[in-house]
C-alpha cells in the first residue's frame with residue numbers, strides 16, 4: 001500500500017512541537033516492543049501516529065466547538081425534526097481503539113431551530129476525543145437541549161467497537177445501541193414516532 005501522509009489543516013509551530021513530543025513517546029513504545037525503527041515502513045510511523053491522534057482528538061482543542069447558529073422558528077413548526085444515519089468515527093477512552101457507526105438525532109422545536117448540517121458537526125466535535133458511546137450520546141443530547149431549549153431531544157447511536165471485536169469476547173459485527181432522551185421524548189408515543197421515522201424508507 002502506498003505510504004500517505006495524513007493531511008492536517010495549516011499546522012502551526014505549536015502543533016509541530018506537539019507532533020514532535022507525541023512522536024517521541026510513540027517511538028519509545030515501538031522500541032520497547034523490539035521493532036526496528038529503521039525499517040522503511042516504521043521510519044515515520046511515530047509522526048504519523050502523532051498527527052493521527054491530533055486529528056482524532058481535535059475535539060479536545062480550545063475553540064474546536066462548532067459555532068452553531070440557531071434561527072427563530074417563524075413557521076411555528078411543532079413536529080419532530082430528524083436526521084438519520086449520521087456517520088461518525090471515534091476512539092474508545094479505554095483502549096484508544098476505534099468505535100464507529102451512526103447516530104439518529106431528533107428534536108421537537110419550541111422557539112428556535114437549527115441548520116440540519118449542524119447535527120453532524122456537533123456529533124463530530126464530541127466524537128473527536130477519547131470517548132465512551134454512552135457519554136457521546138448524552139453530550140449530543142445535552143448540547144441540542146442547551147442550544148435550542150426545544151420541547152424534546154432524542155439521540156440514538158449504533159456503533160461497532162473494535163476493542164470488543166478484535167480481542168476478548170470477539171463478537172464481530174455486534175452493535176452497541178445507546179439512547180439519550182430529553183423532554184417530550186419521555187412520553188412513549190413520542191418515542192414511538194421517533195422509531196416510526198427511523199424505519200421509513
Ligand SMILES: [Zn+2]
Nearest residue numbers: 092094095163
Ligand atoms: Zn475500548
